[in-house]
Amino acid sequence: MMAESGRYLGIDVGGTRIKWSMVEDTNVVAAGDVPTPRQGGEALISLLKDLTASLDPTTRAVGLALPGLVNTQTKSTIFIPNIPGNWMNYPIAAELERSCGVPVFILNDARAFGHAELIVGAGRGERNALFLTLGTGVGGAIARDGRILVGEIDSIGEMGHVNIDAAGEMCGCGGVGCLETVASGSALVGYMARAALTSLSPALTSVLGDRGLQALTPESIAKAADMKDPWALAAFEKIGRHLGLAAGTACVLMQLSCVVVGGGISGAFRHIAPSMTAALAERTSVTGAIALNAAHLGSESGSLGAALYAGIRTELEAKLSSQELAL
Incomplete structure (x- = not known):
């Protein structure tokens, strides 16, 4: 390489x-x-x-x-x-x-x-894989035959702007129902804002402390999920399912056998992985087994x-x- x-x-x-x-x-x-x-x-x-x-x-x-x-x-x-x-x-x-x-x-x-994780990280040894970065938005990369695909216009693998809900929210790109409107760090915070504002969750209220909404971040939501907060767990379940459905579609289209998840909210991978794995499993009749790994390189x-x-x-x-x- x-x-x-x-x-x-x-x-x-x-x-x-x-x-x-x-x-x-x-x-x-x-x-x-x-x-x-x-x-x-x-x-x-x-x-x-x-x-x-x-x-x-x-x-x-x-x-x-x-x-x-x-x-x-x-x-x-x-x-x-x-x-x-x-x-x-x-x-x-x-x-x-x-x-x-x-x-x-x-x-x-x-x-x-994607280049880093494919060559020396969680995708090492994989020939055909999808790499997802979860932060404020959602980014991605696709490897085929052991190489990250890079086009003249470098948008190959831009999973955050794949449409998954024709009746969904307006995205910053101008589209409607893009993946990052429902499966990003900003979407996670949006899901939890009502629970934070109305003190529905004692666990989340405890984590946020006196700072309230200012402390509402993917990290604080993950802490609430660690405390078995049902609202936080439901939000992560929703994000994981959306990611799994979108990733499964990419695996069908590109014959991919591995998905690697990194980025700012991948620290909550433990909460995202179960529903993401379940959604990926729904595609295995046409893809075969799909491995799901957390990124290694930070x-x-x-x-x-x-x-x-x-x-x-x-x-x-x-x-x-x-x-x-x-x-």
């Missing part, structure tokens, strides 16, 4: 923090993170230039994972919803390449997560996956170049 030698820098741009990993083979040799600037696009580009300005001489390329839609061929951004700036057709890779002097490859952050998966992707792209472009010379 990786180029034979050299180091690759992976950068994962998040809404609140930017994480980076320097990777050699599949080993992280250095890592760090900094706050994501909120002053606009120019501030973010300036920070990324600073991060790539003094690369180790053996660094062969940079992988940049972004929380939005990108064009992997022109290496430009198309749509980044949660970071201020004008990102439509912005040539971000070329901008960084001028400052760092090595190739820069961009991809969606969920696909970066918050470093995005930067690690971006570095691994940079290695894959570098190796691929070297092969294409040698083939052209042979012609």
Whole structure:
């Protein structure tokens, strides 16, 4: 999967923090993170230039994972919803390449997560798998024949915007009834807001304390579920079933045999897994057995996956170049 030698820098741009990993083979040799600037696009580009300005001489390329839609061929951004700036057709890779002097490859952050978990994480050894990231929204990636699928417009595996309810809620993407409207961290908080406001759940009230709704997060809801709170358990059951139904559909369409779940609310995997497993089991007559695994790599998966992707792209472009010379 990786180029034979050299180091690759992976950068994962998040809404609140930017994480980076320097990777050699599949080993992280250095890592760090900094706050994501909120002053606009120019501030973010300036920070990324600073991060790539003094690369180790053996660094062969940079992988940049972004929380939005990108064009992997022109290496430009198309749509980044949660970071201020004008990102439509912005040539971000070329901008960084001028400052760092090595190739820069961009991809969606969920696909970066998929690369990491497939190569060194919970999907290692799997040939055909679905990777889901559960946070404020829902992201995803698909592996076929041992490789994460990455299209020119990097939306392959974008499970959060698969429609599962034609009469559902409006989604931030403009669609109706998308998976992330019913199976994300924000959906989980929405399910539990009434229980919190009306003190229906003594367990949740105890967990939230004096902060009330301000403390209503996936983590606090998971604590209430650990205390056998029926409202929290029902909310996780609902999320797990929606995820299982959507993942099962992907497994049918793409002949996948494994689902890996990560992201911010995957810490509550124990509460999501039972109903998700049950929903996946409903599809096994056409898919065969589907394994369900929690992700292994945690918050470093995005930067690690971006570095691994940079290695894959570098190796691929070297092969294409040698083939052209042979012609």
